[in-house]
Amino acid sequence: MIGLALLYSFLTFALEQWSIKQVEMDNLSSSKKQLERDKALYDDWKKEFGSNTFLADFIKNHHFGTTWNYEQSQRLDDFCNKWSTPEHRFLHDDLSSLIDEILAELKHLNLHLGATSGPLKANVNLQCIFDPSMHDEWNMPDHTKDAIDIANSISLAIAEKREKFVEEAEMVFSKI
Numbered sequence: 001m002i003g004l005a006l007l008y009s010f011l012t013f014a015l016e017q018w019s020i021k022q023v024e025m026d027n028l029s030s031s032k033k034q035l036e037r038d039k040a041l042y043d044d045w046k047k048e049f050g051s052n053t054f055l056a057d058f059i060k061n062h063h064f065g066t067t068w069n070y071e072q073s074q075r076l077d078d079f080c081n082k083w084s085t086p087e088h089r090f091l092h093d094d095l096s097s098l099i100d101e102i103l104a105e106l107k108h109l110n111l112h113l114g115a116t117s118g119p120l121k122a123n124v125n126l127q128c129i130f131d132p133s134m135h136d137e138w139n140m141p142d143h144t145k146d147a148i149d150i151a152n153s154i155s156l157a158i159a160e161k162r163e164k165f166v167e168e169a170e171m172v173f174s175k176i
Helices: 002-049 054-061 070-083 093-116 142-173
Strands: 126-128
Touching: 002 054, 002 070, 002 093, 002 142, 054 070, 054 142, 070 093, 070 126, 093 142
Parallel strands: none
Antiparallel strands: none
């Protein structure tokens, strides 16, 4: 009788351990699938906002006291709209929070440029915060200088956060 009780206890314990291992394996498999999904999403992100892309160069290197092509504003707007959708959410917590910060800053820049810039009188394909045909560096109103400074500081913050995101993503995906 004691032998049967011990055998039953051993079998129950072995079954529980096997069940726990199965759950752990399922969780690992699920985590790996989530990382693979995020990696594919990151690869898509790099095509649009990775190093040496048109948008990354515009954000990092453009001084908003000068003109820019309307197409650049449109690309910024399209990127904000696309990456704000649920399909483009990262599942990894750290990456998700970093991309949320970047998107918030990009939207802020997009709204700021929309509110403070317009087409150049001499060429409607070019955007500017101030029109050189109306002002120059010597008679530029203070609110225009402020708008330029704000746009430049937002773009600098975006560039720094983008680099932090890339570093974190490369570290996360190097483990796959």
